[in-house]
Amino acid sequence: MGRTKRKRQKKKGSISRNVRDASPECIRNASWASSHGLLTANLDVYIFPETGRGLRCRRNIKTGTCLVSVPHHLLITVDKAVSHCLKRLLRGVENQLNHIQLLCLFLIYERCLGSDSYWYPYIAMLPHTFTIPPLLNEGEMSLLPSHLQDRADGMKVSVMEQYDDMQRKVSFCDQLIHLVTLKDFKWAWSVVNTRSVYFGDEKRCQGIASGSMALAPYLDILNHSATAEVEAKYSKLTKRYEIFTKTSYRKGEQVFISYGAHNNDTLLLEYGFILKHNPHSTFQMDEVLRGIAAGNVERKNAILKGLNLTCDLSCTVDGPSWKLMTALRIWNMSNSELVHWQTVLQGHVSDKNERLCTEQLTLHCINLLSTIHKAITTISTQPHSSLHSSCMAIQLEYKHIVQNTINKLQAVVL
The missing domain is CATH 2.170.270.10 (SET domain)
Known part of the structure; x- marks a missing residue:
């Protein structure tokens, strides 16, 4: 040759x-x-x-x-799901089901048809499982970052509620009741949640949306x-x-x-993966104010709420965000400073105020590093999996962000 x-x-x-x-x-x-x-x-x-x-x-x-x-x-739209042969089985109940439930029913029904389904080449390519909260067991859920647990639990509850709601509404149809198991519904929900596209004006909201959505x-x-x-x-x-x-x-x-x-928090929960070197990476610190004593709490909370500074307080690799520092500055204002609280919008209240904010946030970050180290140690003892890798990587990212924030704060003090 x-x-x-x-x-x-x-x-x-x-x-x-x-x-x-x-x-x-x-x-x-x-x-x-x-x-x-x-x-x-x-x-x-x-x-x-x-x-x-x-x-x-x-x-x-x-x-x-x-x-x-x-x-x-080729688009699997809600309208297509409604006009599908499922309509005969649903007997008008389709008007009581939300769009995600309808798409889930469509997917499960077509998957049961196997190679006889027109959509078989697409459905056969779909993953059999996903690493997002509704499909995770208790051990896998424990790998998720602690500050994401509430969101993850909320996703599991939401899927269960949608499944129970759908089962009640189609209870008259034995074929559908036996066709749609909880396991199948979780799979279909995960397909829709991670793969749907939107071609209307509607926005995604925690994975649930209505309107013009399709696979x-x-x-x-x-x-x-x-x-x-x-x-x-x-x-x-x-x-x-x-x-x-x-x-x-x-x-x-x-x-x-x-x-x-x-x-990466959102990517991990909604899609089951994270990105290395994600420019949008943040570490949420919404709880930072809870451990800090302050006067005029009611007035300060009202100001924070008015400025939308009660959530999304975060740090990045570049240090604390404007929202985080502004919230801290307001929280640490003296009575006299609070009279002219609008000065905070210029970025500085007083030297004493700035020193208090820096010291408090530095201490908070040091405590966070300890928590992150414990999480990394725990994850390292668990069996390896794609979820394990993602959770380890995101904790290492948190460590990098928090350490960088400490370094930035210390540089300001010096």
Whole structure:
């Protein structure tokens, strides 16, 4: 065999191996979507070292290029779920179910059809499990950062409430009652929560939204990047959901989309992963004021509420946020300073006030470091998993942020 032929076969084998690693289900989904009208900017499925499965461009892509265009008939919309054969089983109850419940029913019903389902190539590619709170057991929940526990518990409760509500409303239909188990509903809810797109004016709110939402086969192969700039919209003219890039890509690079300017807390809870070097990373310190004694508490709380300074008090790698420092300055105001509290908006109240804020926040951060170290030690003793890795990484990120905040505060004192 000649050298040229060997090189050609080696190159061909390398490409096919990457395609095979992407799983037959993923390739089948891409081929199926393409054969039913999906258009892409010369993208193919590829396994990347950092992110795993993603989409790679086969040529240079310019700013303004449409990356992916999904025809309306490939979108699993709420309207489609309502007009589905499920309507016969629901007997008008569909009007009493919210959009997430309807999409969940649709997914579960179609998954039960197996290869007989029109949507089989898409559904077969979907993950069998997720690392978000509704699907975590007690041991896995304990790995989550302590300040996220309430949010995580809230997600679990919300899913249970939606499931119970749906079961009550479809209790007249034995077929649906037996078809939709709690396990199946949690899976379907996770699919909708992590993969739905919105093409109306509605906004996502803790994973639950109404209005124009849909699942878009193929789009969920695209990975999230904090730096990706895209415009996603539904074109009433072409009847397609389209994603346009606002950045350029070179041949062979991975193409990304953005889920929004989320910190790693939100990414971990809502999507089950975190980003290394996330520019939106924060460490929440909403509880910082609780341990600090103060006078005129009622007046100060009213001011904080009026300025929206009762939540989202945080630090980043650059130190404490404006909201955090402003809240502390107001909380530490003397009676005379409180008369002219608006001066805080200029960033400084008095030297004494500033010293108190710096000392209190430094002490709080030192205590936080101790808590973070304990969490890291606990996680290190647990069995390894993707959730384990994410929880360890986010605690190390917290440590970096809090230590940087201490360093910034000490630099101010010096």
